[in-house]
Amino acid sequence: MRDLDALPKVHVHVHLDGSFPRAAVQRLARRRGRSFTAPRTFASVHDFFSAYGEVPPLVESLGDLADLCRSLVLAEAAHGVVYLEPAIEPQLYAPRLGSLHDVTAAIIAALQTAADECGIQAGANLTINTDQDLPIADDLVLVAAEFAGKGVTALGTAGFVEPAGLARFRAHADHARTAGLQVVSHAGQTGGPDSVLEALDELGATRISHGIHAARSTSVLDRLAREQIVCDVCPVSNVRLGVVADLATHPAPTLRAAGVPLTLNADDELWFGKSVTDQYRVAREAWNWSDEALAEVARTGALVPGLSDDTRDRLLSSVDEWLSSSPTERQP
Ligand SMILES: [Zn+2]
Numbered sequence: 414m415r416d417l418d419a420l421p422k423v424h425v426h427v428h429l430d431g432s433f434p435r436a437a438v439q440r441l442a443r444r445r446g447r448s449f450t451a452p453r454t455f456a457s458v459h460d461f462f463s464a465y466g467e468v469p470p471l472v473e474s475l476g477d478l479a480d481l482c483r484s485l486v487l488a489e490a491a492h493g494v495v496y497l498e499p500a501i502e503p504q505l506y507a508p509r510l511g512s513l514h515d516v517t518a519a520i521i522a523a524l525q526t527a528a529d530e531c532g533i534q535a536g537a538n539l540t541i542n543t544d545q546d547l548p549i550a551d552d553l554v555l556v557a558a559e560f561a562g563k564g565v566t567a568l569g570t571a572g573f574v575e576p577a578g579l580a581r582f583r584a585h586a587d588h589a590r591t592a593g594l595q596v597v598s599h600a601g602q603t604g605g606p607d608s609v610l611e612a613l614d615e616l617g618a619t620r621i622s623h624g625i626h627a628a629r630s631t632s633v634l635d636r637l638a639r640e641q642i643v644c645d646v647c648p649v650s651n652v653r654l655g656v657v658a659d660l661a662t663h664p665a666p667t668l669r670a671a672g673v674p675l676t677l678n679a680d681d682e683l684w685f686g687k688s689v690t691d692q693y694r695v696a697r698e699a700w701n702w703s704d705e706a707l708a709e710v711a712r713t714g715a716l717v718p719g720l721s722d723d724t725r726d727r728l729l730s731s732v733d734e735w736l737s738s739s740p741t742e743r744q745p
Contacts, residue, residue, distance in 0.1 A: 415704050415740050417693045421495045421731040423714030424678055424689045425538070426622050426645035428571075429485070429499040429520070430468050431681030437484035438683060441471050451684050458573055458603060458654050464684065469505040475516065478506060479523035486527035486535060492690045495728050496720050497528065498536040500569050500622075503556065504549060513549075513556045521564030536566030536719035538597055543572035547581055554585040558592035566719030567595040570612075571622065575604025579615040586616045595619055595718050601644075602656055606630035613642065620644075620717070625651060627673070628664035638672035643716050648695045649687040650680035660699035669706075674713045708736045 435451065442449035449471070455461040472478050489497045503516035510516055521537060528535035539557040541550050557568045568589035570582055579598065586596045598612035602623035609627045612618040613636070624644030627633045637644065646665050651657040657664070668675055677692040679685065687695075696702040696710070711732045715725045 414697075415735060415738060417690045417697070417707070418491070418493050419738075420690075420693065420707060420711055420735050421493050421728050422689060422693070422711045423496040423498070423676060423717055423720070423728065424489055424492075424494045425496070425498040425620075425676060425714070425717055425719075426647055426678035426680055427489075427497065427499050427689075428540075428681050429482070429501045430505055431465055431683050432485055432499065432679065433468065433481040433683055434484045434488045435683055435686075437481055438468060438471065441477060441481070445471055445473070447471065451686065455654060458656070461654055461684065462573060465681070468683070472506060472510070475510055475519040478510070478516070479519055482520055482523035483527040486524060486531060486533070489689070490528075490531035490533050492688050494533060494689060495731070496534045496536070496714060496717065496724050497524070498538055498566055498717065498719050499524070500538045500540040500571065502540050502542065504542075504546060504553065513552055514559065517556050517560055517565070521560060525564055534721055534724040535564075537564055538567040538569040539565050540569035540571050541582060541585065543570050543577040543579065543582065543599075544574055545572075550582060550585050554588045557589055557594060561589075561592040561594050565594065567597045567620075569597040569599070569622065570616065571599040573603060575600060575602060575608035576611040577604075577608070579611050583615055586618075590617065597622060597645075599623060601626040602651070606633040609633055609637070613640075618642075623647065623651070624673070624675075625657065625664040625668065628667040628671075631671075634668065634671040634673060637668075638674075641674055641716065643713060644668060644673055644675045645678050646675045647678045647680035648692055648699075649685050653685045660695055663699070665696070666700050674716055675710060676713055676717075677710055704736060704740065708732050711735075
């Protein structure tokens with residue numbers, strides 16, 4: 414067993430506002446005279462989304478937000494993350510703390526500065542919430558396009574309802590692609606294979622956040638494998654939100670067996686209490702994936718277009734180094 418924190422990895426399905434280190438959020442809450450505790454369970458995905466809304470109101474300045482972003486990058490680097498691409502939603506702070514542009518600029522600057530400090534790379538997936546952001550989607554995509562090549566690497570969509578009516582966002586996806594951004598869509602989380610097809614066909618998504626319920630359709634799995642659409646899978650989140658019954662029956666091994674490229678991600682560590690490294694531990698312990706298989710997952714991160722050539726080379730060579738090191742860590 415090799416040390417999983419030492420395995421170099423990308424972390425690309427990580428919602429900024431649900432991923433700030435818990436201690437950093439608690440410090441901020443104390444400054445506001447509040448306490449912050451994350452519930453152990455959520456009765457439903459709806460409960461989760463209402464809890465999720467507790468953090469942004471604690472943030473009272475762009476300085477607070479920058480501090481949280483820095484804490485996140487430092488924590489991720491300590492887990493062996495060489496490329497971090499959080500899903501950012503400046504609309505959770507704008508216009509309260511500034512314009513969409515100013516909030517995005519503050520987030521990007523904080524991520525980039527901290528990433529430089531740690532010697533890693535950070536991108537950002539500017540995300541439209543398909544349940545509620547249609548009225549501001551034009552503004553969001555303009556900001557995403559403005560920061561393309563300057564810290565924003567993707568345009569994302571996320572929401573509870575799947576299929577999400579993604580045709581409503583087709584023009585936004587086209588705009589983002591023209592600006593050079595990858596289009597990434599949540600699908601196959603609460604919805605089935607039809608939601609994955611919607612993301613591919615209506616939005617032209619080239620990466621899927623979750624995608625796990627594609628496993629119910631051989632033809633959709635075949636297409637994901639054939640087109641090498643990376644699915645950014647979050648096993649612990651899936652169980653905690655009840656979209657999968659348990660880790661033992663999680664569809665990730667089915668995706669992998671079908672040749673679908675996948676990465677492993679925490680989704681919202683603040684709420685689920687498990688890091689990106691813990692997701693690899695789940696794969697080792699619940700699915701019996703070997704270190705060779707875990708290295709293959711880590712290498713899949715190289716398919717994410719946000720990585721610079723240097724980061725991609727570093728990822729691939731350091732994964733090889735990890736695999737050629739002696740296995741020392743004993744399974745607990
Ligand atoms: Zn997500």
